Amino acid sequence: MSNAVNAARPGSPQMSNEERRVLAGTLVGTTIEWYDFFIYAQAAGIVLGPLFLAPVAQENPGLAQVIAFATIGISFLFRPLGAVVAGHLGDRIGRKKMLVFTLILMGASTSLIGVLPTYAQAGVLAPFLLILLRVLQGFSAGGExxxxxxxxxxxAPKNRRGFFGAFPQIGVPIGMILATATLWTLTTTMGPAFNEWGWRIPFLFSIVLIVVGYMIRRAVEESPVFKALQQRHKESSAPLGQLFRYNFKEVVLTALIFIANNAAGYLLIAYFATYAVKALGMDRPSVLLATTLASFGWLVFTLGGGIVSDRIGRVRTFQIGYAFLALWAIPMWFLIDTKNIVWYFVALFVMTFGLGLSYGPQSALYAEMFPAKVRYSGVSIGYALGAILGGAFAPMIAEMLMNEFKASWTIGLYIAVAAVISLVAVSLVKETKGVDLHVAEAHAEYVHDHPEEASR
Incomplete structure (x- = not known):
């Protein structure tokens, strides 16, 4: 057991300096990673279609928008590969190096998008290069x-795992806030110039974030906590065959549990603002500002979800979140369709309550579902597969539903169905709160075949 865990027993009211460094490292790292990811997702809905798919955009703007949203999903297909490779190389060169590597790879890919030639400048080479960089972004996200x-x-102390695990989770809404606020500032101050060349600025800004993130993670690398983490990672590595032999059920459940949250989350990230501006004719700066403010709800409720799960359990917290999301998924569209910016904000903010409760406890639940020997691979692969089934093509599906039925509530029905699927999946999980992460094994078969592990 690491010094960090010893330093913060369940009853301890104090948080050690080592724990603070760990939380800072996870929060800053995921914030930067997801800023990069979200900048692309939002730009895909605003400007990338006409710039990189010019012939299609001129003949069929709706189809160009669908294709632009599809490029968001392409990167998700490479997340499982990133998860597998990061785990394998982490065994050989250390996970601390892989965490720095994924941060740099994501940042470099994002920055390069900011200097890509458009279709008018390079023809079909432009969308090809764009997709290539999206693949690298997906690979990076899968390993992070x-x-x-x-x-x-x-x-984390046993009774605060939900709270500690919420920190890498809140890096997602913080990245969303940072990305959306950046776009709002630029579109407000630049006007038409944003569509011409100003869209490149938020991508190039990633260079600054790379430097900041690298320095912070290098600092964490020198701490005893990070060294203990590397040792833990070596102990938790196992062949993928073992994972799928003994923990296939857990991999499937983690994927299904994530579907609805990831789908709804990517509508918040990439679709709502595009729909409000292009379909409803609302003012873009106002919509981006309202989306940014609503994202603060995602941040607060995600952290709250982690805290609540330490009290009532991971499964119960997820169930409340998904039940709420299923009930709100359709009504919120009637508020959005009023074209009133206040009701638009209310619709998104209320939705983030369900998003937060079904996202904050995720790190703790997933970690507690897998035995130590396959935990890194199991958590990463389950998360990556859930992202493919959930958010990868959610904006594209939403756009296709609108094109086909001309009714926004059909998108709400799509999210409600996904929420029911994830609710059923999480209800099949036996409550994990309080599981001993160091000795627990997920299957009796594994203990039978590896008795030496059960005695650890």
Whole structure:
């Protein structure tokens, strides 16, 4: 057991300096990673279609928008590969290096998008290069989340895992806030120039974030907590065959549990603002500002979800979140369709209550579902598969539903169905709160075949 865990026993009211460094490292790292990811998602809905898919945009703007949203989903297909490779190389060169590597890879890919030639400048080479950089972004994201989640949860006191595990989670809404606020500032101050060349600025800004993130993670690298984490990662590595032999059920459940949250989250990230501006004719700066402010609800409720799960359990917290999301998914569209910016904000803010309760406890739940030997691979792969089934093509599906039925509530029905699926999946999980992460094994078969592990 690491010094960090010893330093913060369940009854301890104090948080050690080592724990603070771990939480800072997970929070800053995921914030930067997801700023990069979200800048692209939002730009895809605003400007990338006409710039990189010019011939299609001229003949069929709706189809160009669908294709632009599809490029968001392409990167998700490479997340499982990123998860597998990051785990494998982490065994050989250390996970601390992989966390820095994924941060730099994501930042570099994002920055390069900011200097890409458009279709008018390079023809078909432009969308090809854009997709290539999206693939690198997806690969990077696949290797990032599992490491950050386990870093926080496995160094937490047993009765505060939900709270600690919420820190890499709130990096997502913070990244969303940072990305949306950046776009709002630029679109407000630049006007038409934003569509011409100003869209490149938020991508290039990632260079600054790379430097900041690198310095923070290098600082964490020198701490005893990070060294203990590396040792833990070596102990938790296992062949993928073992994971799927003994924990296939857990991998499937983690994927299904994540579907609805990721789908709804990516509508918040990439679709709502585009729909409000392009379909409803609302003012873009006002919509981006309202989306930014609503994202603060996602941040607060995500942190609250982690805290609540330490009291009532992970499963119960998820159930409340998904039940609420299923009930709100359709009514919120009638508020959005009023074209009133206040009701638009209310619709999104209320939705973030369900998003937060079904996201804050995720790190803790996933870590507690897998035995130590396969935890890194299990958590990362389950998360990546859930992202493919959930958010990868959610904006594209939403756009296709609108094109087909001309009714926004059909998108709400899509999210409600996803919420029911995830609600059923999480209800099949036996409550994990309080599980001993160091000795617990998920299957009796594994203990039978590896009795030496059960005695650890």
């Amino acid at each position: 989340w599992g490491g950050a989640a386990l870093m926080s949860v496995e160094h």
